[in-house]
Amino acid sequence: MTELKIGVIGIPGKWSTEAIADALEARTGFRLVIDMAEVSLDLGTGALVYRGQDLCQLDGLVIKKISEVYSYHALDRLEMLRVAEAKGVKIYSRPEAILRLMDRLACTVTLANAAIPMPPTTITEDETAALQAVQAYGSAVFKPLFSTKARGMCLISASDADAAGQIAAFKADNPVMYVQAKRELSGQDLGMVFLGGDYVCTYARVKQDETSWNTTILSGGKYEAFEPDAALIDLGRRAQAPFGLTFTTVDVALTDSGPIVFEVSAFGGYRGVKEGCGIDAAARVADHVVAGVSA
Template sequence: MTRRIGVIGTPGKWSTETLADAFADRTGYRQVIDMGRAMLDLDQGRLLCDGVDLCQLDGLVLKKAAEEYSADALDRLEMLRVAEAAGVRVFSPAEAVIRLMDRLACTVTLRNAGIPMPRTVITEDVGAAREALERFGAAVFKPLFSTKARGMVLLEAGAPDAETQIAAFKAANPVMYVQQKADLSGEDLGMVFLDGDYVCTYARVSQTGAWNTTIHSGGKYAPFDPSPELIDLGRRAQAPFGLTFTTVDIALTPDGPIVFEVSAFGGYSGAQKGCGIDAAALVANHVLTQVST
């Protein structure tokens, strides 16, 4: 019996198309779904996109809900709950991903689980944000919805324009997420898990002297062999979220390892370029096994 699995992502993007290809190779069915083109009819219980009723598919794989994280992307995930209620398996479940797209929701869950993280202050008060910066010495001001360090601002305590930059950040981000700058020593790690099982770890190594190591800022992937203790940390970090495929962002600091966040969608490119692992194939095999049971 042919299983019809749709891939929710960004048409034309490598990871989305590679994942769709993996399902096509195994089932003969290929469908890339752009949730920006979807229409939910609650009266009829239909979630339509490009003529396909997502509520009639055998499964949906979430690669990307939107090109950029935002409250609008959360609404797209809420629409998928109708497909789930109709019996369609979604990988990862919509509610699990909703808990991750807001940086604060992810941070609170990790903190409540006792995961070591950088010192962090969340506030709407400019004075409290300024005091946190002075206490931390250097801090990264992070939007609650962003990926690949977009919109983040690094500030140093005592900088002559710190007050102005905090005010500008506050204007764009009413709730300010202020995190002490960590000593990354030029690299951080992406630890990959499939259904809670460890897959591999890759490093993101800075090539440009930028304060962050993201590929968006010029970082490069490299293989990394973690200790069993580090793998256990990554496993504990991703466990509360119940994701199908994810990457845990970890940094090794002079004071020990810390976790920045758990990815809502996982690093397919990092697994490929850093570890030589075809994550799309792993996910496709796992999903097809799940929908066939």
């Protein structure tokens, strides 16, 4: 037991948030789950306060979840946390690292610049260009720039008689359209898990509902174990390296033309690691954070 005070930024009551809070409490005797909706920043005094606790006085913070739903508003919450970091609070993962991942386009551009194989992708505000991309790809997944677990995504095919109308409807809520060629995933995709840049394990998300076009757990997918070869692990390691995250999952799919990366997660999935790999991710992260704060 240490005397370290390490708080958890997350969603109170959510399993993964409570799991890392439990793991840290077991190692330090201190427990604080922080809902950023209740945090106030006073730039005059430099205080970042949650329910009377100045977060700048803590030894460390773990960001498990910055918001229930991804949006550009979540970026403001990360900016607030940079004040605590500037005052010496060690934060896992660093707010600046997460900022580069919350926006899907920022993640994609970083992966492309690192020469990581991805599905063909078009970014545009032009509905005609988006339709041309769909026609070139055959079918495409339209993805909001801020979303998780396939929320807000839709599949549009060149054969759809109302493809142009579907594109217009998507653009109404998403002025910048992220259009990605649909690839056959053989009913599964992979989550490759890394802690501090080191490989931990890989789990598969396996589709259970044949009517669904994606494998997410929200769409009925199921976690299973998966053993990747050395080349696949190296791909995952290279994909996550530019971001400098504490704990992350790299989303990979195996296709006929080779593996492709969809994205790198800003926060990683504890449940997938537990149910797919049989590993307590919260315990692993807590040990890593306590060692880092103590150093």
